[in-house]
Amino acid sequence: MRKVPVGAVYLAGLVPLGWIVWLVVSGGIGVDPVKEIEHRLGKIALWFLFGGLAITPLRRFLRVDLMRYRRAVGLVAFFYVGLHVLVWLVLDMGMLWAQALGDLVRRPYLFFGLAALLLLLPLALTSNTASIRRLGRNWRRLHLLVYPAVALAVVHYLWQMKVVQPQGWLWLAGFGVLMALRAVPRRR
Amino acid sequence: MARNSSHPGWADVTPRAMFLNRRALMGGALAAGFVGPAAARIAATPSPYSTDAAPNTLEEITSYNNFYEFGWNKGDPKANAGRLTIDPWSVEIGGLVERPGSYPLDDVLRAAPAEERIYRFRCVEAWSMVIPWIGFPLSALLDRAGVQPGAKYVAFQTLYRPAEMNNQTALSGIDWPYVEGLRIDEAMHPLTILASGLYGDPLPRQNGAPLRLVVPWKYGFKSIKSIVKITLTEAPPPTTWQRLQPQEYGFYANVNPQVDHPRWSQATERRIGGGLFAFASRQPTQMFNGYGEEVAALYAGMDLRKFY
Ligand code: HEM
Numbered sequence: 001m002r003k004v005p006v007g008a009v010y011l012a013g014l015v016p017l018g019w020i021v022w023l024v025v026s027g028g029i030g031v032d033p034v035k036e037i038e039h040r041l042g043k044i045a046l047w048f049l050f051g052g053l054a055i056t057p058l059r060r061f062l063r064v065d066l067m068r069y070r071r072a073v074g075l076v077a078f079f080y081v082g083l084h085v086l087v088w089l090v091l092d093m094g095m096l097w098a099q100a101l102g103d104l105v106r107r108p109y110l111f112f113g114l115a116a117l118l119l120l121l122p123l124a125l126t127s128n129t130a131s132i133r134r135l136g137r138n139w140r141r142l143h144l145l146v147y148p149a150v151a152l153a154v155v156h157y158l159w160q161m162k163v164v165q166p167q168g169w170l171w172l173a174g175f176g177v178l179m180a181l182r183a184v185p186r187r188r
Numbered sequence: 189m190a191r192n193s194s195h196p197g198w199a200d201v202t203p204r205a206m207f208l209n210r211r212a213l214m215g216g217a218l219a220a221g222f223v224g225p226a227a228a229r230i231a232a233t234p235s236p237y238s239t240d241a242a243p244n245t246l247e248e249i250t251s252y253n254n255f256y257e258f259g260w261n262k263g264d265p266k267a268n269a270g271r272l273t274i275d276p277w278s279v280e281i282g283g284l285v286e287r288p289g290s291y292p293l294d295d296v297l298r299a300a301p302a303e304e305r306i307y308r309f310r311c312v313e314a315w316s317m318v319i320p321w322i323g324f325p326l327s328a329l330l331d332r333a334g335v336q337p338g339a340k341y342v343a344f345q346t347l348y349r350p351a352e353m354n355n356q357t358a359l360s361g362i363d364w365p366y367v368e369g370l371r372i373d374e375a376m377h378p379l380t381i382l383a384s385g386l387y388g389d390p391l392p393r394q395n396g397a398p399l400r401l402v403v404p405w406k407y408g409f410k411s412i413k414s415i416v417k418i419t420l421t422e423a424p425p426p427t428t429w430q431r432l433q434p435q436e437y438g439f440y441a442n443v444n445p446q447v448d449h450p451r452w453s454q455a456t457e458r459r460i461g462g463g464l465f466a467f468a469s470r471q472p473t474q475m476f477n478g479y480g481e482e483v484a485a486l487y488a489g490m491d492l493r494k495f496y
Contacts, residue, residue: 024464030251030252030262030263031247031248031251031252031460031461032252032262032315032458032460033463033464034458034462034464035262035315037464091464092458093470094456094458094470096456096470099453099455099456102453103453106448106450106453107450107451107452107453108450109451160451161260162433162451163256163360163361163362163432164361165260165360165361166359166360167260
């Protein structure tokens with residue numbers, strides 16, 4: 001396990017994107033490629049965000065230590081969030097800026113997504129070693145933002161559904177479990 | 189009956205022919221020319237109500253459906269509707285009518301000659317298509333059943349058959365069966381049709397076989413599918429989406445670019461079929477989906493922000 005280089009995580013992180021590209025090229029993406037791509041990217045982002053949140057509990061409860069991959073997982077998640085928003089703006093909204101902006105403030109689900117993105121942004125920007133050194137203790141504090149960010153992302157995901165589907169509740173429950181595990185008191 | 193196999197019209201329509209040819213090509217079985225499938229074609233006369241916009245392909249129309257009885261994703265109805273039994277089928281017509289009863293499908297389809305109606309179809313999710321329906325005016329069927337003077341609304345109900353409709357479960361969060369409604373003047377309007385066919389063939393199951401409503405100036409969810417019951421009422425009937433989220437979905441649900449849905453701006457729409465570069469096909473949404481000339485009078489004096 002320890003032998004797997006971190007670079008492998010970045011490479012693996014490109015696999016879902018490669019899959020989307022393949023679907024587009026092979027015609028398997030369906031009759032509405034824009035929505036399909038937008039939704040897939042959002043879902044992949046969510047998977048990686050959850051993956052990042054799973055690393056601490058994995059170490060604590062299952063003694064699987066993936067700590068050195070956490071930064072890569074987080075950055076891959078951010079990469080997909082970025083693509084997700086880009087696809088929304090360019091392919092979905094067709095760069096109708098006025099309508100896009102109007103939608104951002106008027107549609108709660110978009111607003112929550114944007115809030116999640118804005119909270120993740122400083123985390124991505126400070127994910128380099130120099131920042132970690134410079135910020136010291138504050139770096140850890142800053143990165144607590146990941147919890148509200150993912151919470152907002154989950155709300156965004158549930159809210160964009162017309163009717164919340166069982167799958168949505170599962171994601172919410174999953175988030176609850178990841179949070180609850182952190183609240184388990186340490187036995188001494 | 190309104191069906192025979194001799195009508196050539198639709199075999200010549202390009203998108204379908206192209207679609208089938210493309211499939212043949214992909215299968216490596218490039219035939220010398222297009223040969224129509226053996227399925228019964230429906231003889232239908234063209235209608236002046238048809239748009240001259242190019243219809244979406246059969247593939248687009250039949251693989252991108254909101255038919256939540258079969259699942260949440262656009263592709264689910266196509267994947268899951270195959271097991272639906274549509275023969276025998278009958279429609280229960282009741283309420284304030286002179287001749288209530290269970291009308292077998294054949295009988296329903298005899299209400300009026302089949303017409304080909306190429307309509308714009310606008311979903312509340314801000315996408316749209318152009319669809320060549322085969323159908324007849326709902327008014328013909330209602331006349332046949334005999335509308336009593338007291339009837340002010342028409343209620344519709346979709347089949348409830350969990351054994352064949354996999355998402356008709358309590359978990360789904362929707363109170364099945366799906367129900368919809370129209371005001372009587374909307375129901376009697378010549379644009380309002382019952383469709384039983386698509387591209388000259390009987391309606392595919394995922395599109396609401398064997399009989400569905402099509403109201404082209406309203407958001408798609410009003411055009412209820414796989415209808416088993418039609419009831420004439422005096423009071424406004426409940427509708428599924430209004431019951432679920434009354435702040436988001438009204439009874440009227442007329443296409444209206446000026447009245448935003450809380451989730452989607454309705455100012456523009458994406459035409460399905462634009463492929464990856466659908467931004468080129470994002471277009472302004474028209475009032476009443478472009479059918480204002482025909483239907484605006486129905487709502488004269490009404491505040492459409494209030495009656496959304
Ligand atoms: C952390 C940030 C975000 C995450 C994890 C995320 C995730 C998701 C997910 C999982 C979906 C649903 C996919 C599905 O149904 O399969 C979705 C839908 C969507 N998201 Fe995001 N999202 C984020 C931020 C944003 C932002 C900032 C925007 C735009 C400004 C945005 C715009 C959309 C849109 C337009 C949809 C589709 C809604 C529809 O089709 O009706 N998202 N997102």
